Amino acid sequence: MTRQRAVVLEVIRSDMCHHTAEEIFHLARLRLPSISRATVYNNLRALEEERIIRRISGDGAADRYDNAYEPHGHIVCPECGAVKDFFMDGFAEALRRALGTEVDSYELKARVVCDRCKLHCVGS
Amino acid sequence: MTRQRAVVLEVIRSDMCHHTAEEIFHLARLRLPSISRATVYNNLRALEEERIIRRISGDGAADRYDNAYEPHGHIVCPECGAVKDFFMDGFAEALRRALGTEVDSYELKARVVCDRCKLHCVGS
DNA sequence: CCATAAATTTAGACAAATTCTAATATTTCT
DNA sequence: AGAAATATTAGAATTTGTCTAAATTTATGG
Numbered sequence: 001m002t003r004q005r006a007v008v009l010e011v012i013r014s015d016m017c018h019h020t021a022e023e024i025f026h027l028a029r030l031r032l033p034s035i036s037r038a039t040v041y042n043n044l045r046a047l048e049e050e051r052i053i054r055r056i057s058g059d060g061a062a063d064r065y066d067n068a069y070e071p072h073g074h075i076v077c078p079e080c081g082a083v084k085d086f087f088m089d090g091f092a093e094a095l096r097r098a099l100g101t102e103v104d105s106y107e108l109k110a111r112v113v114c115d116r117c118k119l120h121c122v123g124s
Numbered sequence: 125m126t127r128q129r130a131v132v133l134e135v136i137r138s139d140m141c142h143h144t145a146e147e148i149f150h151l152a153r154l155r156l157p158s159i160s161r162a163t164v165y166n167n168l169r170a171l172e173e174e175r176i177i178r179r180i181s182g183d184g185a186a187d188r189y190d191n192a193y194e195p196h197g198h199i200v201c202p203e204c205g206a207v208k209d210f211f212m213d214g215f216a217e218a219l220r221r222a223l224g225t226e227v228d229s230y231e232l233k234a235r236v237v238c239d240r241c242k243l244h245c246v247g248s
Numbered sequence: 249c250c251a252t253a254a255a256t257t258t259a260g261a262c263a264a265a266t267t268c269t270a271a272t273a274t275t276t277c278t
Numbered sequence: 279a280g281a282a283a284t285a286t287t288a289g290a291a292t293t294t295g296t297c298t299a300a301a302t303t304t305a306t307g308g
Contacts, residue, residue, distance in 0.1 A: 002255095002256065002263080002303080002304085004256080004257070005256090015289065018142070020294095021294080021295080022294085024295095033259085034255065034258080035258090035261065036258045036260095037140075037258095038257075038258065038259080038260090038295095038296080039257055039258070039296090040136060041258080041294095041296075042256080042257080042296095045255095055182070056218075057182075057183045058181070058294090059179050059181045059231075060179075060187070060266085061179065061294095062293080062295090063184075063292060063294085063295090073222075075223065078228060085220065086223060088219070091297085092221045093261090094212070095212070095234060097198075097215075098210070098212045099199065099210065099234060099236065101236060101243045102236075103234045103235065103236055104202060104234075104235040104236060104237065105234075105235050105268090106148070106230075106233060106234045106235065107183075107231070107233045107235075108230070108231075108232050108298090109227075109230060109231045110219060110223060110227045110228075111227065111228040111229050111230065111231075112225060112226075112227055113222065113228065126274085126275085126284095126285065126286080128285080128286070131284090138284080144267080145266080147266095151276080155272090158286090159286085159287090160265090160286065160287045160288065160289095161287090162266095162267080162268085162286075162287065162288075162289090163285075163287070165265095165266065165267075166267095166285075167285095179295055181266090181290090184295085185264095185265090186264080186266090187265085187266095187267060214307080
C-alpha cells in the first residue's frame with residue numbers, strides 16, 4: 001500500500017459521490033501534487049481487482065468508481081451522469097436462478113432523470 | 125429514412141449478433157460502399173433516440189447495438205465481449221416497485237464467461 | 249547496512265472509440 | 279425551380295484510457 005494508492009482510496013471514500021477517474025486524479029493532486037494520471041488509473045484498476053472498489057461503466061461518458069465492491073444497483077441520470085446507489089432485496093439470487101448459473105458479477109443500472117435535471121428540463 | 129439509415133438498420137437486423145459500430149460500418153459498406161463512419165454513428169444515435177434499437181454499453185470495449193428496443197437483460201462474456209439476450213419475468217415491474225418511480229430504461233448486464241472462452245481459460 | 253530484485257511511479261506517447269466540423273449533396277416544401 | 283432544412287462525407291479533433299521506458303521506491307536476503 002503506497003502513499004499514492006492510499007490517497008486514491010481516501011479520495012474515493014471521502015464522499016458519497018461516484019467520481020470519474022479524471023475527478024479522482026484532480027482530487028488526489030490536492031493531497032499529493034506529484035501524483036500522475038497513470039498512477040491513478042493503475043491504482044483504480046488494482047483496487048478493483050482486489051475487490052475493494054467497483055467500476056461503474058459510464059454509458060458513453062467516463063466510467064465512475066464506487067467505494068463499495070458489493071454489487072448493487074445504480075440509478076443514473078441520463079442528463080448529467082450523476083449516480084446514486086440502490087438496493088433490491090434478493091436480486092442476486094433471483095438473477096442466479098433466472099440464468100441457471102453462477103454470475104461473475106452484474107451491473108444493474110436504471111436511468112431516471114434526477115430532480116435537479118428535471119427542473120432544468122421542464123424550463124427548457 | 126435515407127438509403128444509409130435503411131442500410132444501417134438492415135445490418136443490425138440481419139442477424140442475431142450484437143455488433144459494434146465498427147462492425148456495422150464494415151457490414152454496411154458491403155451494401156453501400158460510399159457510406160462513411162460518421163453516418164453510421166449518426167444513424168445509430170438517431171435510431172436509438174427513436175427507440176428502434178438499443179445501445180449496450182461496452183464495459184471498456186466498444187458499445188454494441190441490439191436490434192430490439194424493449195429493455196431486457198444481457199449476458200456478457202468478460203473475456204471476449206460476446207453478448208446474449210436474456211429475459212427475466214416481472215423484472216421491469218419489480219424494478220419500478222423497488223425504486224418507487226417510473227424508469228426511463230434500464231440496463232441489466234450479467235458477466236458470465238461464455239462456453240468458448242471457458243474452454244480456452246481452462247487450458248491456460 | 250548493502251546489494252539485488254521486484255514493484256510502483258512518472259511523464260508523455262500512443263490507441264481506440266466516438267464526436268465534431270465544414271463542405272457538399274440530398275430531400276422537402278412551397 | 280428555388281429556398282430551407284436535413285443528411286452525408288472525409289478527416290480532424292476530442293475523450294478516455296493504456297502502454298512505455300526511465301527513475302524511484304520498497305522489499306528481501308545475506
